[in-house]
Amino acid sequence: MLYGAMKVGIGGPLRLAFRPWVEGLENIPAEGPAILASNHLSFSDSFFLPAVLDRKVTFIAKAEYFTTPGIKGRMTAAFFKGVGQLPVDRSGTRGAGEAAIKSGIEVLERGELFGIYPEGTRSPDGRLYRGKPGGLARVTLATGAPVIPVAMIDTEKIQPPGKVVPKLMRPGIRIGKPLDFRRYQGMEQDRFILRAVTDEVMYEIMKLSGQEYVDMYATAAKRQIAEAAKAEKQAQKEAQKEAGKADREDKAHEKRETEPEKERSGP
Template identity: 55%
Template sequence: MKNEVSAQMSVYQAAKFFVEPLVKVVYRPRVEGLENIPASGAAILAANHLSFSDSFFIPVVVPRHVTFIAKVEYFNTRGLKGMWNKYFYARFAGAVPIDRSGTRNATTAALEGAVAVLQAGGLFGIYPEGTRSPDGKLYRGRTGIAEIALRSGAPIIPIGIVGTDRVQPPGKKFPRLSRVTIRIGAPLDLAEAKALAKPALVRRAITDEVIEQIQKLSGQEYRPVYASDVKEGKAAA
């Protein structure tokens, strides 16, 4: 795994050399709290998810390589879009594919992939909501992030993203010009959550704390339901 991380970092740095100056000139992203990103060692970067472009702006502003989870469909799409997705997620982002059908084997594989990145000393990026917000609000977190933190022992760093839903709204193929702000919080103190008696309560308490801190950074309105349920309800309607 360490060799794979090193290879991904080489590709990442090469791509970032060309992409970062262009993005900074065109979009002029504001970054607050960059000092909270450790210079070395493992950490989990937990952000809200407004747009496809979130996974583009975070790697641009963070000075280290960030590995993300990405739905497995991004690796299977055909045509030019499929080629771009494979390059961006597999090479630039070094993404861990996840099958969102919810099967136990797929979920376990994704968790193990995330833990392996962290055990190799890398940064792992994750969106605790599990999917993009359908309306700009912040939604209830999935407890996978807590499981990753507990298995790896890595600290969780909350990130609040503002403005990427204007750069590339859901369903839009091409980005627009708009300012983006990325606020990076301090690593979370999860001692109180970890002291709870039952593992399920620990995972939920950790996840809720992560979402609460993201909300403080992003300023979003919070809804205590899953974003995926809202999307399914809209699709059914």
């Protein structure tokens, strides 16, 4: 009941304000379990996709959204529960992965839709990054549920980093045909199979989204971008320091040049 109320309260206004366009809705089964594997461009992805679907879709969210104390914390927790998100403790990488897999399997065993972002985090620059082979592949092989590739289009342009007020524009959602990986069931421990399943899904997402593909993990790309920004900031600081030093040296030189002139023009 809470999900239905939140869907009406959030999904309706979202559709009215942003008018997202959708292709491939017929690929979402009317009933039964399925995994929606999407690219991840924006925090809003987990809201726009459920807003255009008739069925409930459950995503994974970090546990901090559900455990923050105070009135604001309780409101945040109620909001995320209402939009169908499950808390997962991400304090330990391996533990977080296992918890996400377990949660996904439970959702699918109830015959519901499970949403997952194979990249593991939002794209730092709008490109599509390598999918992580643990979660998506293991969940589909453990349950036999089909994987439906999804491409979010332009959602990162609605509220870029640093912008408080969202831009009113039409994002898009393309939903691909279901992928069946039941031929690999029982092979969840084979890392080459996990990699092959993940890469096949990412290839379909790439075709749907039209994004440039980068064969590295988004988390690694974020580290590189952060390190580059840090290095640039340090270089600017050093340049300013050198410029200040040069300016002081120029002023000292001018002072030395003018002192003899004063002596010559004295009484």
